[in-house]
Amino acid sequence: MTQELSKQSNRLQDGGRIDRSKPLTFTYNGKQYKGFEGDTLASALLANGVDIVGRSFKYSRPRGIVAAGAEEPNAIMQIGSTEATQIPNVRATQQSLYNGLVASTTNGWPNVDNDLMSWVGKVGGKMMPPGFYYKTFMYPKSMWETYESYIRKAAGLGRAPKENDPDIYDKMNQHCDVLIVGAGPAGLMAALTAARAGARVIIADEQNEFGGSLLSTTEALNGKPAAEWVAEVVEELSGFDDVLMLPNSQVNGYHDHNFLTIQQHCTDQFADRAPNGQIAQRLHRVRAKWVILATGAHERPLVYGNNDLPGCMVANAVSTYINRYGVAPGKDLVLMTSNDNAYRTALDWHDAGRNVVAIVDSRKNPQGTFVEAARERGISILVSSGVIEAHGSKRVTDVSIAPLNEVGDAIVGSVVKMAADTVATSGGWSPVIHLSCHTGARPVWNDDIVGFTPGVTVQKQLTAGAINGAFSTVQVLDEGLSAACDALAHLGLSKPDVVLPEADVIEEGKAMALFHIPHTKPTSKAPKQFVDYQNDVTAAGIELACREGFESIEHVKRYTAMGFGTDQGKLGNINGMAIAAKMLKQTIPETGTTIFRPNYTPVTFGAIAGRDCGELFDPKRYTAMHAWHVERGAKFEDVGQWKRAWYYPQGNETMQEALDRECLATRNSVGILDASTLGKIDIQGKDAREFLGRVYSNAWAKLAVGKCRYGLMCGEDGMVFDDGVTSCLAENHFLMTTTSGGAARVLSWLEIYHQTEWPELEVYFNSVTDHWSTMTISGPNSRKLLEKLTDYDVSKDNMAFMDWKPMTVAGVPARVFRISFTGELSFEINVQANYGLHVWKELFEKGAEFDLTPYGTETMHILRAEKGFIIAGQDTDGSVHPFDLGMSWAVSMQKPFSFIGKRGMQREDCVRENRKQLVGLKTLDPKAVLPEGAQGVLDPKAPIPMPMVGHVTSSYWSANLNRSVAMGFVKGGLDKMGEKVYYPLADGRVIEAEICSPVFLDPKGERQNV
Amino acid sequence: MSDVTVEAMEGKVVTNQLPTGAIVGESPLHHSDLASIAEKGPQQGGVHFHERKLKGLLTLRCTPSVEQLSLIESLLGVALPMQPLTSVTADAISVRWMSPDEWLIIVDGEQAFELETRFQEKFSGHYALVNISGGTTIFEVSGSHVVDMLKKSTPVDLHASEFPVGKVVSTVFAKSGATICRLADEKFELVVRRSFADYLWLWIQDASREYGLVVKA
Missing domain, CATH: 3.30.70.1400 (Aminomethyltransferase beta-barrel domains)
Incomplete structure (x- = not known):
């Protein structure tokens, strides 16, 4: 164990929810590392001192882990130990560590540590200024394809596996009274309340264990560590039959009528490939009577120069790594904050035995429980100050700190430089309103919390906790309880006995609205100040967009790409809006916000496809005689969802040879078709x-x-x-x-x-349709064959053409119809489908002496075309x-x-005159078979574009007539009998045909009337 | 015509569609040889599958008056379930509510023609009784994980509070459809169309894999 620990330079000796007795080995960018059970890939990377986890999209700057949850913008990985098990775009913060995990960065070309493209960033990123895509689309258009392949490679979007994914992904339909999204304090309190009231509850959380912020807090509940309360609640919830608990499950989409989709990671959280027959991922399709969104909040980083250097993190993430994963991701911390809450990070860092260089607070006179605690520990607090720039190349080495004015938009003194390898920042908390936005609700700005909260919804939706801007544990628990009570009241269930756990009372001073830290240089000249890390959007880029005339936040978003793609603006949106608002000299609510669409985080195609793939992609419908067709070597064709026998090749026959044989056998003796469909x-x-x-x-x-x-x-x-x-x-x-x-x-x-x-x-x-098996025997010997299987009088006198009669065929009661689609003497035998195969086989038994020949749909098409019979859908197209x-x-x-x-x-x-009319087409060359779809012209020498008069709808080689037969549309064709029409083909040939009656064979109908 | 019965009262035809003698009918899953799987396959698992084959299934269409209702009861031996989504299951006959003017009647295979004849003789007024025995088959699925398997297959809520024993719905099942009736807490009847039976059987095998599938003869 000690050995495992010694290799993990940032791992703390104790603490956290990891199991130090269970070391795990994983591979990152081809190199082996160790972590522990309970780690995420991100915490294990940080434990091992891995600073760079990717290169940025546009400028190819080295990037490190910034956050600890779904909002992580940089650590986006390609996971998979084999080609077939590749999964792109996995956030390292959401991937549990398992033994043998293989991860690589999705961007960084040729490698993250030494990137050939970084010169782009160093020369100032002029190659791709904001609006690059749009400007390129406008001109020079011809270059776009060149740009695209280069951007694709640079953009690090990951890649799909080239082989079939061996894992099983499926879907499950769920119904519940209350779906609770998020299993933090609000969600757990709501779930407990609803469950005790007897409601059907589903509670889902993206993390591998329930508890949310309580898993990484140092606060106590009921005088005990908060995690103990979590364990008690989880234990109690698991005892209810009607409570479904879904850890490792992201509620990704909130659709109309309270239909939500949850992507559950079943085994891919702990295995590259699902063990024997297990499901890797499951998409739950949930229909909930009520939804409680307890999605919490994401801490907002502050925007300052070089704030994307590895080592720059969101304050709360640093606390989470320390308290939950036993990882202190650095040695010397500078914390910059606009609020009290983030002081906890400095306390955690200090208590982990690391050095807090300074707390840099933008406020003049911070006061509160955490501030006092920091003072007690002797931590240096610089008030009315901000970190204006981080320094370093692949990791922060120093920071520049400057005094700020009261509103934080100007530097009012000299800059000092301090050595530090970690900068944690907090500009407050942004409620996670993504799912609420999916329902069409417009977010509402709340000045008190400096953030957007969910807008009015038309769905049966409630919200609880930090999503509402309630940030203290006491408040959050209370909101969970009352949201559940509201839901229960709507459901007509009575409130059960529940007591809120006692939480620490914390005094917090007022936070300051701060987003963008000024620099000594103007924004456009200052070191890059990143707003959206994933899309490489800077403060300067947003200001440029505003200067170029983009005033609507929706336009700014599209011009700069802020909040695009899989990131969905989780960390950057509000900072970006604040910067735009300032440029446009208006308030944030006046500027408005863009909204979010599903999915909250990327969903694998496997989960979307579920089991509707391979053999189960689409239903295949079979007739009762299908097994016989298969045995007989039939080729099949799809007709709707039916698998119909197409033709029955024998030996080495080509398709045409088989068709010729089937056609001749039917007209000369007797053929049989399975017409059950x-x-x-x-x-x-x-x-x-x-x-x-x-x-x-x-x-x-x-x-x-x-x-x-x-x-x-x-x-x-x-x-x-x-x-x-x-x-x-x-x-x-x-x-x-x-x-x-x-x-x-x-x-x-x-x-x-x-x-x-x-x-x-x-x-x-x-x-x-399915009740009757239908088999058509057709040809001059069909009556003789039928007579061998029935006592009924099927002579012409007793059973004329277009008669139907009930009779027994091969011992089975049947309805026999004397109808014909071939123009031959035909009998369509219908029997109850459970006896279809029996009768079919009996027909062959007795039909041997007539060389009874099975034919498929293709021969059927030819035989009917010889007679000029139409097929609806082939010779008609809805316009005739x-x-x-x-x-x-x-x-x-x-x-x-x-x-x-x-x-x-x-x-x-x-x-009117001259409508396209269906006629027969007799090629001058009897061997020439017109291609179906060929367009006819009356004058083949006419200049292009030639006036076209109609297309060929059906065309075949007729072995019976030893020539081609065809039907097609010709303008005014019924009045043009005997005239010529020409079909110029793509290969340069022109086939000449005479317009004729479509009935090529037996025009008087004598053959079917015998 | 001694072996085929045709009657044309009320201007309709009723025909015995079953052969006499030794000719054995083949159900839609005949090719799967379920009997062998039942014998040689796994005997333990969370989902049990049984094809209740070669039954007599009839669709009754009518909007019955009070008199017709009692007549139907006397002809069927059970009352027609008039409440939507309900059913009646007795020893010799089951009736499933399908829509406001449609019921599915399930009897033994040989009983279908007899029932048709009874209606033909006794019932007057506008109705249709259509034999669909050849076009349908019945899957009986049961076991400790049967609800999980069904939840993968159909969007309907199967919780006992919403889907009690006796409830029947005709709904989407995978990419086909089924008439689903709950026979017991962990036992369901699926009436499916012949041409889709193989697809649905494949689907059920697949959806049951993680729980273990036991085929019952």
């Missing part, structure tokens, strides 16, 4: 027939029981959106079929019209009505009641 809707009721007449363009009044009819469905605009065959099962009972992809839409369409337009019609619609398709036979203008689309298809534009 077709949408099927059972329609019942005495008004079913009337309803059909209104939603289809054709007539349904006279369709007899036992008969089937093809119908076109149009939108209000008269454009075709779906088609299919509907069969009359009984007088008041129909079965509608739809396209595979259109099933859900058609059912909704029917319901919308029934529920909103014609509720008086007595009709019910029910989806039976039935007349454009040459399907006037499927429109009945005589129906007593109107039908959907009737008015639309009679609009002036729909009846």
Whole structure:
């Protein structure tokens, strides 16, 4: 242990919440270090005396750890011991240390300690002044790509893994009465109160243990160390079934209707890769009846010259490292403050046995409990003074201190230089209002605390503690209690017995509003005074923006990049606004604030994707015969979410060879298609027939029981959106079929019209798509095959084309429809889906003698194209009505009641001359297959741009006809039969085609009518 | 036509859709061979899965009058649950409220046609009773971590105070949907569509992994 300690130069001999008996080894920038269980990566780095953790974005200046929580702007790491487990943009202050952790800085090129780019900073950063992006966008535009790659590299945004992440990320939906964000004193008090009242509580905190500020305070609660009270509360909370405690969990987004997202680090806090099957990170999707924001406050650093040198830190962070992690991050401290609170840091430093050089207080006459304590310890206090500049190259070595005037905006005496390696500063506390802003609430300035507090919200949201500007422990605990009581009252739960723990009473003197410490030189000439470390925004940059005419704080933000990106202005926003306000000669509330958006800290893509990846990315829908298709070596195609057999290659067949074989087999003998995916809707009721007449363009009044009819469905605009065959099962009972992809839409369409337009019609619609397995046997031998499997008389006389009959097929009751999408004699056999595969296999058993050939969707497309049958969605695109398709036979203008689309298809534009109309396209060269999508022209010699007359919608090689077949749109095409149309292709060829009927095969329909 | 019963009263067709004899139906998860997994797979785990297969499932649509309600009760043997999101579970029949004019009826596979016939014969007025047995299957999920698994899958609140035994909701389940009914504190029934069954089975396996999944025959 001693050995471990001796290597950690800044580690204290005792104290803190780390376990010195559990040393951990980690690697940072390729070098091994030791830390202890309970450390964060940041505390372990500081313990080891690592000063530089990155290089700044614009000026490439060396940067050190500034803070101890989510607000850390500099220590942004790339974590991961293998390529596959890389995580970018992790704040070292939020990453628990574990054995074997591998971290590297995300910026600093080629390395942080000796950066080739630092000359940029030294020559004054003129390469990227504020507004660099905008000025570059304006001119010279051609250079942007060059700049971008260079900025990317310099900006240190981390990188995504190049390999698949082996870890599991998932999501969980949560519901609760009260969601408490933050488990500091306010959050814990609220949780305890709500839990005792029997409420369903979720309490989340970004830290690895609950307690918040109480984990690093020296204050007592109930006369004992505050951490003991924390332990008692945590113990009690864990005993409630309805309390979910989420440490290592950031509430990252606060969305509408009290929906919040929490990113929980489940195992990546202690392992590079989740142990066997465990979840690495989980995104909780929480719906809370009430939300209590107990998010606390971030201490605000002061802005002074070279305030970004490693060794310059936020005061409270220094205390946290000492008290919680047993790390004193330096030897000689100068504390600069505008308030009493920060005196605690000097006390902690002193009590840790380190040297406090001086407390530099901007106020004239500081008084209060902590001030007295400092005086008692003999610490030197310089009043009415400020640190105007830090000196050093890779770490602070000295500071310049100067007397300030009463308001802190001018130097009123001579500058003294003191040696120090650490500068802690405090300009007061900024409430963490980020989540409250996510709801759209505008923050409200509060002069008393010199900060913004949450604005009026429309959400069921309460706030407690430092977020409201209540900073003393007594006040914070009390606010936690009352917020919980408010929530309980809203929930109708009664207040339980709770007693506030007794906290130390602390007298604090009035704080001073101070943001930007003046320098002996004007801001533009002074050493850089950083406002936003992460985005390298300086006081001079903000002043320049104001001088250039940016008056709105939103514009200043965008011009300078202040508060951009993953930082979200946690440390710098208010200082920046104060500087802008001063330049604009107005108050901070007049200047206003920018607001924050989700997410509070970066979220991994893994957590966002959850389990919706890989095999589970999107549902795959299967028919009852799917296993057979797989076994038969089918290639599949996606139709909606369905996996449909596309074609069934045999041996070394190419796709075209397989298609030719399938097409010929079907037309010459018999083929079979799994058509189970077709949408099927059972329609019942005495008004079913009337309803059909209104939603289809054709007539349904006279369709007899036992008969089937093809119908076109149009939108209000008269454009075709779906088609299919509907069969009359009984007088008041129909079965509608739809396209595979259109099933859900058609059912909704029917319901919308029934529920909103014609509720008086007595009709019910029910989806039976999945209930029936549908197999179509098609070809001249299809009847012979069917006869082998049924006793029913399926002769032409008993079962004519467009009849349906109930019969038993292969021992299974079936509905058989004599409808055809191939133009061949066809039977569509429907059986209850649990028997689909049985019947399918029986068909093959009996079909062997006819060489029954399975065919997929591609052969189906070819066979129907030979017959000129359209596919809704391929030969239609929402801009064509039935007349454009040459399907006037499927429109009945005589129906007593109107039908959907009737008015639309009679609009002036729909009846004009020269609309694009669907025609057949017969290539002059029978071997030439037009590419689908090719645009036709009437004059191939016309100058470019040639007037285009329409595109090819369907085009295939037809083995049956030994030539190509195609359909496409041609302006006025129905009147241009026999005329020529030309298709100039990208490769320079021009394919010539004759406009013809789309029916290439068996124009009289004799084959299907046998 | 002796082996297929067709009736056309009320202008509707009711057909026996099940074969007689030795032909065995194959449920949507038939290909997964759950019986073998049940035998050879893990016997301990936080989530138990069982496919209650080849049941008779029917959708009843109607807006019943008082007289029709009592008629329906006599036809079903149980009263129709009229309160939204409630259900009735008896030995031979379960009824799930689906929407203000829709119920899901679950009976043994062979009972579906009998029930359809009973309605066809006795019920008058506007209604629809549609057999969806082939298009659906039932997953029964249970165990000490069943709620955790479900919380990964559906946004509905499953806490006993909000989702007591007997409650039924039809809602989003992963990227598909399910009709979820709580059968006991740690036992739920999911009625899912045939074509999505494999996806949902994969999803449940995945979501159960950290708790251990036990397949029950």
